[in-house]
Amino acid sequence: MAGKPKTLFEKVWESHIVAEPQGEPTLLYIDLHLIHEVTSPQAFDGLRLAGRKVRRTDRSIATVDHNVPTTANRLVIEDPIAAKQIETLRKNCAEFGVELYDVESPRQGIVHVIGPELGLTKPGMTIVCGDSHTSTHGALGALAFGIGTSEVEHVLATQCLPQSRPKTFRIAVEGELAEGVTAKDIVLGIIGRIGTDGATGYVIEYAGSAIRSLSMEGRMTVCNMSIEAGARAGMIAPDETTFAWLKGRPFAPQGAAWDQAVAEWRKLASDPDAQYDRELIIPAIEIEPFVTWGTNPGMVVSITGQVPDPAAAQSDADRRAWTRALEYMDLKAGTPIEEIAIDRVFIGSCTNSRIEDLRAAAKVVAGHHVHPTVRAMVVPGSQLVKAQAEKEGLHVIFKDAGFEWREPGCSMCLGMNPDILQPGERCASTSNRNFEGRQGSGGRTHLVSPMMAAAAAILGRFTDVRTWEFRQSEVPA
Amino acid sequence: MEKFRTLNSKVLPLDRVNVDTDQIIPKQFLKRIERTGYGEFLFFDWRKDPAFGLNNPRYQGAKILVAARNFGCGSSREHAAWALGDHGFRCVIAPSFADIFHSNAGKNGILLVTLPEGQVQTLLDRAANTDNYQLTVSLEENTIRDAHGFSTTFAIDPFRRDCLREGLDDIGLTLRHASELDNFEKRHDAAFWVAPRTGESANA
Numbered sequence: 259m260a261g262k263p264k265t266l267f268e269k270v271w272e273s274h275i276v277a278e279p280q281g282e283p284t285l286l287y288i289d290l291h292l293i294h295e296v297t298s299p300q301a302f303d304g305l306r307l308a309g310r311k312v313r314r315t316d317r318s319i320a321t322v323d324h325n326v327p328t329t330a331n332r333l334v335i336e337d338p339i340a341a342k343q344i345e346t347l348r349k350n351c352a353e354f355g356v357e358l359y360d361v362e363s364p365r366q367g368i369v370h371v372i373g374p375e376l377g378l379t380k381p382g383m384t385i386v387c388g389d390s391h392t393s394t395h396g397a398l399g400a401l402a403f404g405i406g407t408s409e410v411e412h413v414l415a416t417q418c419l420p421q422s423r424p425k426t427f428r429i430a431v432e433g434e435l436a437e438g439v440t441a442k443d444i445v446l447g448i449i450g451r452i453g454t455d456g457a458t459g460y461v462i463e464y465a466g467s468a469i470r471s472l473s474m475e476g477r478m479t480v481c482n483m484s485i486e487a488g489a490r491a492g493m494i495a496p497d498e499t500t501f502a503w504l505k506g507r508p509f510a511p512q513g514a515a516w517d518q519a520v521a522e523w524r525k526l527a528s529d530p531d532a533q534y535d536r537e538l539i540i541p542a543i544e545i546e547p548f549v550t551w552g553t554n555p556g557m558v559v560s561i562t563g564q565v566p567d568p569a570a571a572q573s574d575a576d577r578r579a580w581t582r583a584l585e586y587m588d589l590k591a592g593t594p595i596e597e598i599a600i601d602r603v604f605i606g607s608c609t610n611s612r613i614e615d616l617r618a619a620a621k622v623v624a625g626h627h628v629h630p631t632v633r634a635m636v637v638p639g640s641q642l643v644k645a646q647a648e649k650e651g652l653h654v655i656f657k658d659a660g661f662e663w664r665e666p667g668c669s670m671c672l673g674m675n676p677d678i679l680q681p682g683e684r685c686a687s688t689s690n691r692n693f694e695g696r697q698g699s700g701g702r703t704h705l706v707s708p709m710m711a712a713a714a715a716i717l718g719r720f721t722d723v724r725t726w727e728f729r730q731s732e733v734p735a
Numbered sequence: 736m737e738k739f740r741t742l743n744s745k746v747l748p749l750d751r752v753n754v755d756t757d758q759i760i761p762k763q764f765l766k767r768i769e770r771t772g773y774g775e776f777l778f779f780d781w782r783k784d785p786a787f788g789l790n791n792p793r794y795q796g797a798k799i800l801v802a803a804r805n806f807g808c809g810s811s812r813e814h815a816a817w818a819l820g821d822h823g824f825r826c827v828i829a830p831s832f833a834d835i836f837h838s839n840a841g842k843n844g845i846l847l848v849t850l851p852e853g854q855v856q857t858l859l860d861r862a863a864n865t866d867n868y869q870l871t872v873s874l875e876e877n878t879i880r881d882a883h884g885f886s887t888t889f890a891i892d893p894f895r896r897d898c899l900r901e902g903l904d905d906i907g908l909t910l911r912h913a914s915e916l917d918n919f920e921k922r923h924d925a926a927f928w929v930a931p932r933t934g935e936s937a938n939a
């Protein structure tokens with residue numbers, strides 16, 4: 259085709275332009291709007307006040323995830339305010355005609371897990387949700403970004419959003435990852451390199467052979483944490499891996515429609531000579547198992563490294579931030595990461611709670627037992643993930659080893675439900691944010707991959723999973 | 736939305752980088768279903784420290800907050816903008832802001848001003864060391880001034896500026912394009928590969 263070569267982002271953006279008013283942001287059409295209990299009540303209220311309807315109920319889907327208990331009896335929510343918020347979502351969905359996957363639905367789960375797994379998320383779509391980790395869905399070649407509650411109301415009312423056009427940033431990871439080095443380490447490595455505001459104003463496209471060879475679960479982990487680098491969204495061009503993964507899912511096109519859809523999706527990949535506003539190439543060999551040592555996801559160090567010394571910070575502002583972070587984390591500069599003892603382990607969250615994450619963790623855990631001073635839990639991302647894991651017997655491996663096996667939800671990723679850290683507790687967590695108090699006031703979070711978290715649970719401290727002694731090989735690969 | 740024209744106020748300095756929305760308003764306050772009443776929970780955990788600026792009487796009533804790089808990063812919670820607004824803040828000045836926070840602030844009539852690090856440092860120092868330090872922020876002429884010789888202009892997207900100045904409602908603005916939207920939607924719906932529900936079990 260003639261014309262200027264285009265990036266994946268440009269193709270998706272341009273096919274969703276409703277209007278481009280002079281001097282104003284572009285009006286962008288939204289294909290799919292995911293809704294959850296925390297950021298929607300005020301938006302539905304706004305609609306009611308203005309006498310507006312939901313424009314496209316068929317482009318909206320709701321679930322409950324942030325607040326729900328992850329213990330067996332999920333219908334009892336002891337916190338009356340949380341209960342009211344969930345009840346409010348039920349009422350709003352009923353009143354406005356939005357489909358809701360409630361706690362008892364076999365499709366309930368974390369929004370960013372269920373969208374892709376149900377095939378709601380598809381290549382080339384625009385997707386929004388009142389949650390910053392909406393970037394996850396970009397793994398399938400969608401343009402997906404988090405929005406605030408006023409924007410939730412805007413999308414409910416109009417199915418579009420005024421958006422100023424972001425810049426494009428291509429990050430290529432080239433080469434092969436070593437055994438035990440995962441998608442989580444790729445994205446932690448990227449954030450550690452460019453910083454938590456390194457991609458502000460940009461949409462990242464992840465490319466390169468290390469990205470191409472990731473599974474869909476791995477790609478979702480990478481795109482999920484784009485926001486932790488400040489990016490508006492993260493995207494990966496859809497390819498055979500994407501199509502194979504998507505095929506047959508409940509909301510994927512079927513039969514002839516499937517073939518036609520795939521033909522369209524194949525056109526989405528960036529053209530060979532497409533121009534980006536910024537580019538970065540990272541050799542895969544530089545990616546190691548990483549651990550965050552501080553209070554933002556950019557404070558990253560290799561498992562073989564040490565807690566850094568604030569004296570080495572580049573600016574006064576950073577030096578103060580590092581000092582503050584070390585104080586909050588109760589760590590001393592120079593301590594080897596492998597010597598840091600932990601109290602809790604959390605395997606879950608929209609970053610790392612998919613089936614492949616649980617398989618990887620189970621493989622580490624099999625034949626071992628959780629360290630006596632550690633409390634460890636696994637929270638599958640969705641009912642479907644949980645069911646699949648139980649079919650494969652993973653829950654037995656975890657339970658035998660002393661892990662708690664929970665019901666799906668956000669859980670200790672942000673501790674809006676009763677799953678929280680106590681003040682001073684130190685946690686190896688597969689989630690995405692290590693901000694002060696994120697997992698509980700005074701709690702200390704170290705972000706790691708599922709394998710690294712699993713190994714930490716067994717030893718009671720961090721260890722390099724590349725040297726792990728795997729005990730049972732019959733665990734599903 | 737309250738219109739923003741000119742603001743004269745005391746200034747609260749917050750000399751920290753990467754202030755995330757989990758700090759601005761922690762998760763336990765996101766369970767509420769209202770839009771108001773978040774002000775008393777602003778910086779809830781940091782406020783437990785008696786030395787934290789928000790507790791200092793000298794900054795009482797400040798409507799302008801000055802902070803370091805990458806203010807508002809992290810979660811998309813609009814509750815952060817609600818908490819700042821509810822507490823009385825109408826303007827935040829910093830060297831940079833996170834994208835989603837930027838948009839949330841605008842929707843709540845809070846002006847975000849991006850200034851170079853050096854100028855922000857000057858304001859942080861002056862706010863910390865000058866009694867009753869005040870700034871005047873004008874959206875009539877895009878300027879910030881103090882009574883001690885600080886004066887600068889700032890850049891702002893003209894559309895954002897208009898929205899803040901007039902207190903415009905976004906949905907109303909979008910509905911000016913209703914017929915374009917109808918037409919686009921008709922064409923777009925035909926492209927089933929971007930339809931949310933096309934599988935056979937869609938109604939299962």
Ligand code: SF4
Nearest residue numbers: 391607608668671672
């Ligand atoms: S798992 Fe954590 S980051 Fe993901 S949507 Fe839930 S609270 Fe947000």
